[in-house]
Amino acid sequence: MVKVAAAQVRVSKDSDKNFFTIIRYIKKASQKKVDIVCFPECALAHSNNKKTLEKIPIEKYIEKIRKACKESKIHCIFGTHYYSKGRITNSAFMIDDSGKILHRYDKVNLWKREDRKVSRGAGHKAIKTKFGKIGIIICWDIAYPEYVKELAKKGAWVIFWPSYIKNYGRELESYLQIPYVRAFENSCYVVQCDSANKDCAQYSVICSPSEKIKEIKKGEGLIVAELGRRKIASLRRYYRLV
DSSP, X not given: OEEEEEEEOOOOSOHHHHHHHHHHHHHHHHHTTOSEEEOOTTSSOOOOXXXXXXXXXXXXXXXXXXXHHHHHTOEEEEEEEEEETTEEEEEEEEEOTTSOEEEEEEOOSOOGGGGGTSOOOOOXXXXXXXXXXXXXOOGGGGGOHHHHHXXXXXXOSEEEEEOOOBOOXXXXXXXXXXXXXXXXXXXXXXXXXXXXXXXXXXXXEXXXXXXEEEEEESSSEEEEEEEOHHHHHHHHHHHOOO
């Protein structure tokens, strides 16, 4: 069993404020004996402006988050815009309970005109952890079923989905059902973590292939669930979807 959490928090343009929110929720999750806590897309640095990103001490923040994970003995997944080697990426970092960066995923399926400033990632992988293989996608990646299925085929039994879904009203309810669909069609768990900003969907959910285990609508909060790997192995044998 692995205990996971989605921290639906507000994402500010102030990275210092975002950093302290991440640290606060890492501690909250740790108090609930959570193994892996996930934060929204761009939860740390929310800007695709090169000059703005150059002024943000991203590496300093990441180092402190690594230290917090080690002290709290927890894994953490958080999103951030990241500037390195002349490229801006929409990234998600996974840090383990020893403070090690296990993986950095760069978003591949960019939203509309996002690619004008943000570089597309090279692909994804199933990340080896002490809990088995897990996958990470970011926001609009979820709209590409075959892209998600690749992670399941590579052995990921839990897929984390940090998002920052703008609430345009149109088709929003349909879009919010997608995590549940992806969980079923890949016989896996999906942990979606959205932002609590008023202009966003403000909806986070932890799904199994057969039910929505926990969900939160509107406002900040932490949802927690225990996920069983044996159930996924059994369902994959039965349905043969991956």
